[in-house]
Amino acid sequence: MTSLDVHSEPEAQSDYAAVGGGAAVSVVVNRFYELVLADDSLAHHFDGVEMARLKRHQVALVSQVMGGPVAYEGRDLRTAHEGKGITGEQFGAVAGHLIAALAEAGVPAEIIDRTVAAVAATQPDVVEVPSTEA
C-alpha cells in the first residue's frame, strides 16, 4: 500500500456519510413519502397527519440506522402505529417505497440492503394484522 492509496480505510465511513449525509437522507425521505401518498393502499392512513413533523422523525430514524450522528427522538414505533390496523402487505409496500426512494437517489445496493434490514426489523412493532400469505 502506498500513501496515495486513498481507499485504505473503506470501513471507517458510516453509510450515512457514504450516501451524502443529512441532505441526501432528506431527499430520500421526501421521495419516500411522495411514493407512499401516491399509493392508494396506504394514503388513507396519513389523512390529517402533520407530514413535516413525520418527515423530520423519519429522517432522524433513517439517519440513525445508517450510522449518522443523529438520534431518533420520536415516539417508540409500537406506540406511533398502535390502533391503525396496519397489515403485513402494507408494511411490505412501505418498505418497497423506501427501497425505491433509496435506489432512485443512487444509494449502493449494499447500503440499501443494510438500511432495509434495519427497517424490516421494526415489523413486529408496526404490523397489527399479519399477512394472510404464509
Ligand code: HEM
Ligand atoms: C416500514 C417500517 C416503518 C417505519 C420504520 C415507520 C416509522 C415511523 C416513524 C419514525 C414515525 C413517526 C413517529 C412519531 O412521530 O413519533 C411513524 C409514524 C407514522 N407511520 Fe410509520 N413506519 C413504518 C411503517 C408504516 C406503515 C406500513 C404505515 C401505514 C401504512 C405507517 C403509518 C404511519 C402513520 C400514519 C404515522 C403517523 C402517526 C401519527 O402522527 O399519528 N407506518 N412511522
